[in-house]
Amino acid sequence: MANVLQCDVAVIGAGTAGLAAERAARKNGASTLLIDPEFKGTTCATVGCMPSKLLIAAAKEAHGIGRAGLFGIEVEGVWVDGPAVLRRVRNERDRFARLTRESSIGELPQDVTIRARARFDGPNRLMLDDGRAIEAHAIVIATGSAPVLPPPFAALGEAALTSDTVFELADLPKRLAVIGSGAIGLELAQAFAHLGVRVSLFDKSRNMAKLRCPKVHASLREIIERDLSLHLGVEVSPDPAENGVRLRWTGDASGETTFDKVLVAVGRRPRLEGLALDKTGLELDDHGVPLHDRATMRCGDSAIFLAGDVAADLPLLHEASHDGAIAGRNAAAFPAPIETTRSTLFSITFTDPPLATIGEAEADGAITGTADYADQGRARVEGRNEGVLTLYAAAPDGRLIGADLIAPAGEHLAHMLAWAIQREVTATELLEMPFYHPTVEEGLKHALRTICAARPIPLPQDQDTGAPAGA
Ligand SMILES: Cc1cc2nc3c(=O)[nH]c(=O)nc-3n(C[C@H](O)[C@H](O)[C@H](O)COP(=O)(O)OP(=O)(O)OC[C@H]3O[C@@H](n4cnc5c(N)ncnc54)[C@H](O)[C@@H]3O)c2cc1C
Numbered sequence: 312m313a314n315v316l317q318c319d320v321a322v323i324g325a326g327t328a329g330l331a332a333e334r335a336a337r338k339n340g341a342s343t344l345l346i347d348p349e350f351k352g353t354t355c356a357t358v359g360c361m362p363s364k365l366l367i368a369a370a371k372e373a374h375g376i377g378r379a380g381l382f383g384i385e386v387e388g389v390w391v392d393g394p395a396v397l398r399r400v401r402n403e404r405d406r407f408a409r410l411t412r413e414s415s416i417g418e419l420p421q422d423v424t425i426r427a428r429a430r431f432d433g434p435n436r437l438m439l440d441d442g443r444a445i446e447a448h449a450i451v452i453a454t455g456s457a458p459v460l461p462p463p464f465a466a467l468g469e470a471a472l473t474s475d476t477v478f479e480l481a482d483l484p485k486r487l488a489v490i491g492s493g494a495i496g497l498e499l500a501q502a503f504a505h506l507g508v509r510v511s512l513f514d515k516s517r518n519m520a521k522l523r524c525p526k527v528h529a530s531l532r533e534i535i536e537r538d539l540s541l542h543l544g545v546e547v548s549p550d551p552a553e554n555g556v557r558l559r560w561t562g563d564a565s566g567e568t569t570f571d572k573v574l575v576a577v578g579r580r581p582r583l584e585g586l587a588l589d590k591t592g593l594e595l596d597d598h599g600v601p602l603h604d605r606a607t608m609r610c611g612d613s614a615i616f617l618a619g620d621v622a623a624d625l626p627l628l629h630e631a632s633h634d635g636a637i638a639g640r641n642a643a644a645f646p647a648p649i650e651t652t653r654s655t656l657f658s659i660t661f662t663d664p665p666l667a668t669i670g671e672a673e674a675d676g677a678i679t680g681t682a683d684y685a686d687q688g689r690a691r692v693e694g695r696n697e698g699v700l701t702l703y704a705a706a707p708d709g710r711l712i713g714a715d716l717i718a719p720a721g722e723h724l725a726h727m728l729a730w731a732i733q734r735e736v737t738a739t740e741l742l743e744m745p746f747y748h749p750t751v752e753e754g755l756k757h758a759l760r761t762i763c764a765a766r767p768i769p770l771p772q773d774q775d776t777g778a779p780a781g782a
């Protein structure tokens with residue numbers, strides 16, 4: 312039996328979710344094993360959040376210099392050193408990955424980490440690719456997700472990039488096609504465009520980033536079309552060409568052009584292949600993902616839990632980390648279920664300006680209020696006067712339930728709104744809060760007052776209903 316390891320909780324996958332699950336299970340008194348073939352650091356640090364934000368940071372600097380003329384500042388002789396930009400992205404990325412390995416992974420107790428690939432051999436038993444087996448009281452699956460690369464793009468070889476390979480480029484391409492206008496497509500297409508790459512962005516859908524508010528979508532479209540060539544509602548087919556790729560598109564528009572590289576950002580699939588889920592007896596949904604309860608992350612009435620992107624609920628970093636904490640705690644407490652209230656749904660896409668979707672858009676009798684940032688005081692001062700914010704509130708009291716926005720300082724506005732929505736604050740109550748002048752937060756007042764006027768809901772007593780210059 313030397314080749315059979317025993318533990319209370321086995322966690323498959325040492326990404327953000329798996330590390331959180333192992334930590335939570337151990338903190339709750341369980342003996343744990345954490346299995347990963349590589350332990351190379353998380354997707355976030357190696358090929359996800361951090362390298363993408365590093366590229367965006369470089370793009371922001373380059374774009375800022377281009378805007379200096381607006382303020383009467385002339386800058387000459389500027390050029391983008393592509394290899395240097397990408398070197399910094401990789402150097403900083405490698406530092407984040409190393410710190411993750413040294414702290415989150417390196418400081419785990421001895422004998423917790425198992426360097427192997429796992430698959431199920433029964434609901435409580437795993438087989439490892441090194442020949443060993445693990446028997447566990449409960450098991451957490453935290454194997455993450457991988458980019459989808461449809462066969463016609465896979466056939467292009469090195470000319471087709473995904474988020475796994477794009478940060479390895481030695482230099483910026485001259486002409487780049489980006490397929491998919493979700494979070495990855497929008498962020499990277501705009502960043503490359505701001506770094507001087509000629510970018511075309513394609514999507515088969517007419518709606519970018521699954522946006523709910525048509526006004527916010529129209530504003531996003533206007534902003535994106537300033538930077539690059541946008542083709543929505545098209546089917547794209549690629550062919551290899553000398554030194555690149557020939558793309559043809561048909562649908563709402565048609566055309567063909569040659570690009571040096573194609574970045575494919577058409578979504579990510581949960582990494583479930585090779586896990587032999589058939590040995591678990593779990594019920595799967597249409598996409599092969601085990602049915603599970605987001606309040607406990609437990610799959611049916613089994614001792615198996617999901618955490619992170621593999622659950623395919625909300626493939627976001629803070630959700631992966633929360634999933635892991637919930638799954639690990641519940642796995643340690645198994646079979647006693649501990650229900651957790653999930654936080655307000657919330658995603659930010661780091662375009663310039665940032666785009667965010669928060670909470671719910673629709674409810675019976677939902678009221679909306681919109682703020683336009685095209686002429687908002689502080690936004691105009693900064694030369695960043697563009698964007699739209701739509702707030703959703705529930706009848707009858709104007710409780711805030713959601714928002715869609717693309718706005719200057721949008722990531723900060725989005726946090727403030729997500730926190731207010733989670734606290735079930737009403738439009739009246741938010742208007743009672745102090746608003747400093749001149750700030751982009753003042754732009755919210757118009758949307759909040761529109762919501763109050765729509766019902767009508769009382770405006771706060773003793774508050775001026777006017778507006779200071781440009782607010
Ligand atoms: C380009 C990009 C940008 C992003 N930007 C953001 C952002 O700005 N903000 C945000 O919130 N989110 C962002 N995300 C999403 C975020 O990175 C993910 O939601 C998060 O990293 C998922 O973590 P995870 O633990 O589920 O998966 P991972 O970190 O991928 O961990 C899964 C682990 O499982 C291991 N594994 C797989 N199969 C097995 C097996 N059979 N046996 C053992 N181990 C296995 C893998 O080796 C891996 O270590 C971005 C993603 C991408 C791709």
Ligand SMILES: NC(=O)c1ccc[n+]([C@@H]2O[C@H](COP(=O)([O-])OP(=O)(O)OC[C@H]3O[C@@H](n4cnc5c(N)ncnc54)[C@H](O)[C@@H]3O)[C@@H](O)[C@H]2O)c1
Pocket residue numbers: 461490491492493494495496498513514515516518519520521545546547576577578579625626627658659660661
């Ligand atoms: N800032 C962030 O939080 C951030 C950043 C990057 C990624 N992420 C996470 O990573 C996930 C994956 O990102 P993503 O952008 O790859 O996926 P996505 O699901 O967000 O968007 C994919 C897009 O590709 C389009 N598409 C699909 N097939 C296509 C085809 N054949 N031709 C043309 N268009 C096609 C879809 O219509 C959709 O608009 C996101 O859902 C997000 O959760 C988050």
